[in-house]
Amino acid sequence: MAQVTLNALRKVYPNGFEAVKPASFTIEEGEFVVLVGPSGCGKSTMLRMIAGLEEITEGDLHIGDRVVNTVDPADRDIAMVFQNYALYPHMTVRKNIGYGLKNRKIAKDVINQKVEEAANLLNLNDYLDRKPSQLSGGQRQRVAMGRAIVRDPSLFLFDEPLSNLDAKLRNQMRIEIKALQRRLGVTSVYVTHDQVEAMTMADRIIVMNGGEIEQIGTPSEVYHSPASTFVASFMGAPPMNLLDVSRENGAVMVGGQQVAEFTGSGSVTLGVRPEDILPDANGSFEINVTLIEELGAHRILHAVWAGQPIMISVTKDVAAETGPLRVAIKPDALKYFDPQTGRRL
Amino acid sequence: MKRIKFETIVDHSILILGSLIMILPVVMLLQMASTTDLETMRNGPGLVFGDQIPINFEKAMFEASGFSGENTGLSMLYNSLILGFGFAIGKIVIGMMAAYAIVYFRLKFATMAFWIIFTTLLLPLEVRILPSYEIVQKLGMLNTYQGLIIPLIASATATFFFRQFFRSVPEELIEAARIDGAGPIKFFIDILVPLSRTMIAAMFIIMFVYGWNQYLWPTMITTDEGMFTLVRGIKQITQTLEGTNLPEYGKSNILQIIAILPPVLIVIFFQSWFVKGLTESDK
Amino acid sequence: MKRAGFSTRWLPILLLLPQLSIILIFFYWPAAHAVKSSFYLQDPFGFGETFVGMKNYTSLLKSSAYLRSAQFTVIFTLLVTILSLSLALLLAVKADKVIKGAKAYRTLLMWVYAVAPPVAGVIGLVLFDQTWGPLKDFFGLFGWDFRLGVNYFDTAFAMVVVSVWKQLPVNFIFFLSGLQSIPKSVREAALIDNRSASGRFWDVTFPLLAPTAFFLLIINITYALFDTFGIIDTVVKGEPSNNPMTLVYRVYVDGFRGNDLGGSSAQSVVLMVLVLALTVFQFRMVERRIHYT
Structure with a gap:
């Protein structure tokens, strides 16, 4: 050895x-x-x-x-x-x-x-x-x-x-x-x-x-x-969702709505894993589901969030249909990347 | 009853006609070899086979044809075999070695060596026949087996063929062998040569036939009747058919059959290798 | 070269040595010698030589016998190539199509490959023999008084027939293997798209065979130019006199028999240039052909 x-x-x-x-x-x-x-x-x-x-x-x-x-x-x-x-x-x-x-x-x-x-x-x-x-x-x-x-x-x-x-x-x-x-x-x-x-x-x-x-x-x-x-x-299938978002006064904004707080300003790439976005009737965000991929044990929902495509992975117990869907995001699941270099911030 | 299509009949007729055109001329030689010389002189090729083959065969094999009495069918057969085998083996060995050097070594002048060797594919021996003759004469190799064989080897067909084949051998094989601790000589003997067996067989058949059938070069290089090959001897045999009272047709035809038999048998029996070797050389 | 090739220095040189030395002595030296002699006039008795510049070449162009040979060579080459290619293609297409006896036909149609050209020539002599040649008799039925070795046209005819017979198998083998390498799915697609068998052949099969046909074209031209030597030499019984002869045969006759080394060398050089041009043309076309596969 x-x-x-x-x-x-x-x-x-x-x-x-x-x-x-x-x-x-x-x-x-x-x-x-x-x-x-x-x-x-x-x-x-x-x-x-x-x-x-x-x-x-x-x-x-x-x-x-x-x-x-x-x-x-x-x-x-x-x-x-x-x-x-x-x-x-x-x-x-x-x-x-x-x-x-x-x-x-x-x-x-x-x-x-x-x-x-x-x-x-x-x-x-x-x-x-x-x-x-x-x-x-x-x-x-x-x-x-x-x-x-x-x-x-x-x-x-x-x-x-x-x-x-x-x-x-x-x-x-x-x-x-x-x-x-x-x-x-x-x-x-x-x-x-x-x-x-x-x-x-x-x-x-x-x-x-x-x-x-x-x-x-x-x-x-x-x-x-x-x-x-x-x-x-x-890494990961489906891969991590990457969204181009803007920061205004330390707030990360998606579709005019504050998602999280992150210091600095200017644009940033927001990353979130598909399984970290959870359907939740009381969730603060609304996305529009366009296509459902059935994989048996779980489903992949293809959706649009503020004009950008995202994917959500849900277990088979979660009922899913196309159309508007309210979701919640785990706050610690959000990752930020420099939009120019792609490096983690 | 199953209906046979008209089209199928036409197809088979064309093929049968083609096959007959290929075969009949040689059957004709055989028929002439089976009758007496007198019969042949009078009527030429006929439809009935005679019983003279053994007698003619004996004459052809053991009776001298030339003036010096040195070239019997047996001696010519012997020389043809030496030319066929010597040429095929020499060409394959030399070609494999050169192709191995070009494909498997990091060599600074590999490109130059490649071009020096492959330019030879461009010019057949026939266009440089006289100067080649002079050089063989200068080297004192007239009427020798070396003089007969070596200049014929001076073209890169086999090298080219093996180069193509070696390049198609997966890269990983040499890598695995190197990790397994095989050096260049071991890799060649343990792995590359056994891997090339089919290719070697295919090349051998083509080269043997090519060497055996050589005519112009042996005609120039061998003047000594004891050195004649069967194919080279044919000219002399046909010339003796002229002007004699009773030409030895039977003997001559037997000799021609002997001259075509070994290469034909090889091609027929090792057909698949032969076809592979012939058509692969095109790539 | 392989990615992980050996880096030993002496071994590859040793491996290349036999090939290189044979080539240098028996290829480059004679080739260079031919080029050089073509500018000299040799004394017939072997006493030295004198530089004559292009004279050997200009006298070639003035020689009516040489030009006649050149003309014959062109016609001969065209006939042999076209006839043997088209007949072989016909036979290959049929042999590829039939189910019963395919293997037997294949063997019967290819074995002549192994027959030496001079033996083929001798067979020609028998077939066209003046007294009892079967083909001569056959042509006699139509009032054609066939005279091999006497009549220029008849002799040329015999040469073409024998040369085509001898070359047919090579073309047949290549065409057949070309046909067999056409993917089954392509044939099936064609079967669905086109009702007519001849339409399928010309629209699908033939274009796919074109690379093979082109390769064979070059092979056949080379064959007609060089490898027919044995056939021609036996058909004329070694006595060219007024009989037709190809350029290669003339190199031999003028140089070896006639002892005109300078003239013969000039002829060799002309042939070399011809072959080189042919090869360059071939390589050009092969480069194009890559896109095909």
């Missing part, structure tokens, strides 16, 4: 494109960190720099107590699970899992034993002599996992490992991976563009956008206390 430290790590491609702006953070031993962001945000590049598949332009990378900037991927004591699994199509499952050990000149019987152990852990015993093409998507995913755990690495790297699976399998594998990581206690870095995966699996989430880190925090921090409008709208 190892601690991983990035010190102003930066990646600039030969064509001048800065994929990762100087990034610094530390991943603690045994921690499960998820890098999340839209495609092209630099999360994969960051992971590939940690793996040694991408050259580091500037900065230091520590794995354990070594600086590994120029260490070959094979010598970083890491294991990686790829998006398309990257299984060797001509090798059996057994050989696929054992290939890394074989290259380290480990005795055959030791390899065999370790492969069997990994297969046991992943329920792959019956498939050891099959080729990847004879396996289902979920089984291939497990083989890719097996290849990673068999080496007892001090660091696991996952590059969108679940995005090729269907929704049901994805949920199942998500839990399996998380449980496995808990059990083995290996430090892990996991890249995904799926915020649900990030929320459910991470000890800490690193949200990235445009090559920059927007926020680092626990799932709860990132969700309830987003550092920017980007994080606010990226």
Whole structure:
């Protein structure tokens, strides 16, 4: 197990494109960190720099107590699970899992034993002599996992490992991976563009956008206390409502009505989670519901509030119909962002 | 009874006619090889097969055709096999190595190497045949297998083909292999070559047929009858048909059948690989 | 190049060495040599050479025999290309359509690919034999006194027939695989939109085959120019005399038989320029074609 430290790590491609702006953070031993962001945000590049598949332009990378900037991927004591699994199509499952050990000149019987152990852990015993093409998507995913755990690495790297699976399998594998990581206690870095995966699996989430880190925090921090409008709208489905509002003498006004007090004046971006707006016959605000999305356990109401679209999430017990609706807002649920920079105020 | 559409009949008729046009000429060779030379000289190709094939076959394989008495069918078959195999193997090995270097290494002069190699696709051997002959002569390689094979390899078809294929291999495979501790040589042998098996087979078939069927280059490079290939020997055989009292039609036709049989069989038996190799080279 | 390519220095150089050295010795050197010799006049007895500038080229343009060959080459190339492409397309469309025996037809129509051109030439000699050639007899029924190797037109006719026969399989294979790669959904959509089978073919199938057809066009031109050497050499029985010949065959005859190295080199250079132009044209078109897929 190892601690991983990035010190102003930066990646600039030969064509001048800065994929990762100087990034610094530390991943603690045994921690499960998820890098999340839209495609092209630099999360994969960051992971590939940690793996040694991408050259580091500037900065230091520590794995354990070594600086590994120029260490070959094979010598970083890491294991990686790829998006398309990257299984060797001509090798059996057994050989696929054992290939890394074989290259380290480990005795055959030791390899065999370790492969069997990994297969046991992943329920792959019956498939050891099959080729990847004879396996289902979920089984291939497990083989890719097996290849990673068999080496007892001090660091696991996952590059969108679940995005090729269907929704049901994805949920199942998500839990399996998380449980496995808990059990083995290996430090892990996991890249995904799926915020649900990030929320459910991470000890800490690193949200990235445009090559920059927007926020680092626990799932709860990132969700309830987003550092920017980007994080606010990226995390959570449906996302946080963001409204352009004005401040007059320390009062935040929506549609000529005071919503809350907030010092300063001029325009501001007001953020509120859909579940923090509650239908309430005695509520102080009126919105106009235009569309209802039925999701079974709860409903999403699409509405207009003072000319701006908002979404409200209500439980199935709340009767809903289109038309005017009175709502109340939890006062502590309101977040304020700078309309220019998008940063939290 | 099921009604057969008129259109279907037309379709099949066209296909059958086409197939007959492809096959009949060679059946004709076979028929001529099965009768006596006298019969052929008088009547040419006929409808009835004779019983002379074994006799003609023996003549073709073991009797010398040339002036020096060195080129029997057997020796020509041997030379054709060497040319076919040597050319196919040489081209594949050299092409794979070069394609591997171009695709999988961070190489400063990769672009330059690429252009040097791929310019060769532009000019077939036929347009530079005389200077090539002179150079082979200067190097003292006339009437040698090296002189026969190596200049034919000097074009990048296989390299281009493997480059295309390697580029289509998923990026993650080399990344996974590097994390698994495989160096460049191990990756090539353990992963890339086994992965390319079908491609190698496809290339081999095409290159074998191409090498086996070479005519102009062997005609120029081999003057020593012991070095003749079957295809190169054909010209000499047909020339002996002229002016003799009783030309050896049977023997000549058997030799031609032997000359087309190995490549034809390979193409038929490994049809799917062959078609794949041929049509993929277009991309 | 791959993102995570190896950065070893010596290995790629070692890997490229065989290919590069063979190419330098047996491609660039002879090509350069051809260009150089085309500006010189060689002494027929091998005693040195004299620089003559463009004289080899100008005398080519003045030579009526060369111009006759050039003219024949153009006509020959056009005929072989058009005939073998259209016949192959017809057969491929039918082979793609029939259900019964599709595999057998495919095999029967493609195996001639493996027949060496000179053997095809010899088959031509038999078919058009002066005494008992079956095709000669057949044409005789219509009063056509076919004289291979004597009559210029008849000889050219035989060359075209044999060359088309030999080239048909390649075109057939490409067209068939092109047809088979047209998505089923597209065909089904066409089936719903258009009642007429020929309408469907010209409106949907043919445009989708156009990239293949264009690629084949280039392949066929190259074939007619260069790969027919073996056919022509056997059909004329190695005695060109007054028979038609292609430009490539003339390079060989003038240079190798006639020992006119300078003239033959000039001919080679002309052909090189021709092929280069063809390739540039092809690349241009291929760039366009990308938008298609």
